[in-house]
Amino acid sequence: MTPEPETAPDYSDTAGRAVLETIRAYGVDAVFGIPGTHNLELYRPLADLGIRAVTNRHEQGAGYGADGWAQQTGLPGVVITTSGPGLQNAMSAIGTAFCESRPLIVLSPGVALGAEFADVGTLHETKDATAMVGAIAEWSRRVTTAAEAVEAVHDAFALFRTGRPRPVHIEIPLDVLEAPAEVPAEARRPRPVSARVSGDPEALAAAARRLSDAERPVIVAGGGSTDAVHELTAIAERLGAAVLTTLNGKGVVDEQHPLSLGSNLRLAAARTVAEDADVLLVVGSKLGEAELWVPRLEARGAVVRVDISPAQLDKNLAATVGLAGDAAAVTGALLELLPAEQRPPRDLTTERAAIAREMHELLPETVALAEIIAEALPDDAIVAGDSSQIVYMALGSVLASEHPHSLLYTPTYATLGYGLPAAIGARVAQTERPVVTVIGDGALMFCVNEIVTAVEQRLDVTIVCVDNGGYAEIRQNEVDRGMAPIGVDLVQPDWAALATAFGAHGRRVDARADIIPAIREAIADGGVQLVHLPQSALV
Secondary structure (H helix, E strand, O other), X not given: OOOOOOOOOOOOXXXXXXXXXXXXXXXXOEEXXXXXXXXXXXXXXXXXXXXXXXXXXXXXXXXXXXHHHHHHHOOOEEEEOOOOHHXXXXXXXXXXXXXXXOOEEEEEEEOOOOXXXXXXXXXXXXXXXXXXXXXXXXXXXXXXXXXXHHHHHHHXXXXXXXXXXXXXXXXXXXXXXXXXXXXOHHHHOOOOOOOOOOOOHHHHHHHHHHHHHOOOEEEEEOXXXXXXXXXXXXXXXXXXXXXXXXXXXXXXXXXOOOOEOOOOOOOHHHHHHHHOOOEEEEEOOOOOHHHHOOOOOOOOOEEEEEEOOHHHOOOXXXXXXXXXXXXXXXXXXXXXXXXOOOOOOOXXXXXXHHHXXXXXXXXXXXXXXXXXXXXXXXXXXXXXXXXXXXXXXXXXXXXXXXXXXXXXXXXXXXXXXOHHHHHHHHHHHOOOOOEEEEEEHHHHHHHOOHHHHHHHOOOOEEEEEXXXXXXXXXXXXHHHOOOOXXXXXXXXXOHHHHHHHOOOEEEEOOOHHHHHHHHHHHHHHOOEEEEEEEOOOOO
16 A cells, blocks of 8 residues: 655745744844754745845844844844754844844744753753843743734834834744744734824923023933934024933934034033033933943933833933933924024034043044044944944044934943944945944954855945954053953954955055045945054054
8 A cells, every 4th residue: 555645844824924924014124144943934934025134154143233224224123043052142132232222023943832841952952042031132922823923023013113122032932933824914914003102291391491491401312312313403403402412322413513512421521511401301311321431420400301211211310300202202292392492502612622632632542543534434424333442432432423323333232243243234224325344353353254244245344443452451451450461462363364265355554644545445346345454553
């Protein structure tokens, strides 16, 4: 008797497809990750749905690529990992997204239903993946059906639209992931956007009175204010108020604007401007120590705070008037209550000079190099920074950004290896503006494998590697503590040759006079370019 042939599994409409179809319906057209044995049903529908798959060379890079993409599109970045080590490799990116309040969806397979905590040695077996990610994400869910997985996607988008955007993780058991979805088409469609919360009317009126009566109003704008560009600029002009931003809020008000004092809150001269305000308007910032470089901002006047999260309104600095709501909606409503007559702009010549003087005194050689790099960059460049001295000690202040999300950076989590994959994600998201990463040699070695990702994706990305011979600041920290330097003076590769080996184009610059033409030529030539700037050789 001839045996009956086995029926091939039906993969035409699995839970994996239902989840990706829902995500695509919200507008996401790129995902970042690495295919693996257990996540293939999350990859199968991508081409059919018109979703670009970016294969990074490490899941940390996938998370940072998704972050760079998200900052350019206004949509959440999406990462697909495999179970176990793939998901664990993405944990640094998940932690970054939590600390920097960035929208990120991480999709991973998990052990089959009923196999939880079995500890029997299956491939990629993990004790409790959902709890692991839940310890650092906004939420992490292990679903039991395709319908629950789709519902989790809708919940994620609702969070990103109406709450503080932070990473979420959806774990789909392998047997659920590969089974028929049985989720109707209408359940996969995007849900209506809730109306933006514009603040309590009485609190708005009280805030408007305070600001209208202020003689020295100052605005501090954080990462939660980036959708309120027009409203905050109009309020600043209406009040003649100085504007300072955090690094995550950089460019909310054009930094060439005469009322802008840039993203310089790490400098005492800038903090003094905010602390001396008779009314301080803080929008979308928790005023954290990592941005201020001191434990707290000591405001002497009244404080008006605007934040999507009520829990933020008194964090690190108590509000005189707190306004819970969407930054653009609240500041728009506030603007309507301010006097229509525009005040003369505040003369900030003295304050601007004091900030510049302090910046140059802290690390003069690094600031001078950053000024050269900034001069070489096009005005509309998107710059991805890393936790490197050239960025946090200089470039973050020196660059004058016209728009938000023109400097991609992680001031709170301050991870190494962010800059290059973030630049890749930004370039995948858009092709109109040049994309450059400025990154130290130590940080670049954390993500050097992503050079080949950029080559493979045929992207135009320029890497400016500022080489100070290793971990220079940590070296100085050791010396300051009376230690002999240990573990900080690092062997350097031939960076230009390494870039060439990856299929990119590399060049070494040994004279300061050649820095600007080298960077400009690299950007103009296109493709993946690496410009190596060895600080010890630059004369």
